[in-house]
Amino acid sequence: MTYTSIWIAFAFVLIALLLSLWQRLGLEKEIAVGTIRSTLQLLAIGYVLHFVFHSDSILFILLLIAMMIAVASWNAASKAKKLRGIFGRIALSLALTELVTMGLLVTLGLVSPTPQYLIPMSGMIIGSSMIVCSLFLTHMNREVETSRGEIEALLCLGATTRQAVQIVLKRAVKASMIPTFDTMKTIGLVQLPGMMTGMIIAGASPIEAVRYQILIMLSFSSSAAVSAVLISMLSYRLWFTRDSMLHS
Incomplete structure (x- = not known):
């Protein structure tokens, strides 16, 4: 694909802008910013990957994966800005999920430990886990507010914070994992995934x-479960x- 083809493809963005203007949705700024950012980010990462693949240095691979985890953690943490320390807990959850999943893939000989495999697959695993963490925080905030009276009653009866929030925690974990498994049920019938299509x-x-x-x-099924359970275990005390009282 040439750069001319990419410029022509911006016509699709123009369609979105025109529809937003026509329906007065007020999304013109978001569409423009999203388009510019995604284009520049993809071009930049393309050159970075080109350099890393040719350098074949484990240090550059680790730095790139660390950057992915940091950016993913920052994005997921934006769903719960009021929770102090949530960024670090998300980062730890993503790092452990990446370590467990990629560790198994490499140890079992399912993927080759080269940049061409490690970096793209790490990006997909971290990205999928980031969505799980974001969904967990969103659902957990909603569940805590909805069940505030029930949680406070349990605390008054002598329950620990973990016992008081256990049912809410399970619902949030379950809700964060459902999209991953729903996608698995329809993949190949409703959609052809990006990696397969690209190949x-x-x-x-x-x-x-x-x-x-x-x-x-x-591997997504494993990473979704690991990241959901980890973030729930590491973060529930932040509420x-x-x-041992609920934050107002």
Whole structure:
């Protein structure tokens, strides 16, 4: 694909802008900023990956993965700005999820420990886990507010913070994982995933592309569960004060 083709593709953004103006949705700024940021970010990461792939340095690989975790944590933490220390807990959850998932993939010989495999797959795992963490925080905030009376009653009866919030915590964890498994149920029937589609467009055999996509989706199931459980265990205390009372 040439740069001319990319410029032509901006016509799709123009359609979105015109529809927003026509319906007075007020999304023109978000569409423009999102388009510019995504384009510049993708171009930048393209050159960075080109450099890292050719350098074949483990240090650059680790730095790039650390950057992915930091950006993903910052984005997920924006869903719960009132919770002090949530950024660090999300970062730890993502780092451990990445370590467990990629560690198993490499140890079991499912992927080669080279930049061409480690970086793209790490990006997909971290991105998927980031969405899980974001959904957990969103649902947890809603569940705590909805069940505030029930939680405070349990605390008054002598329950620990963990006991008081246990049911709410389970609902938030479950809600954060559902989109991942719903996607797995319809993949290949409703949508053709990006990795598989990219490989096919690049000339790979559809069968080979499907095998890689199955590997990715199965690893997503693990990473979703690990990240959801980790963030719940590490963060639930943030909704309480030091005196074990719910924050107002």
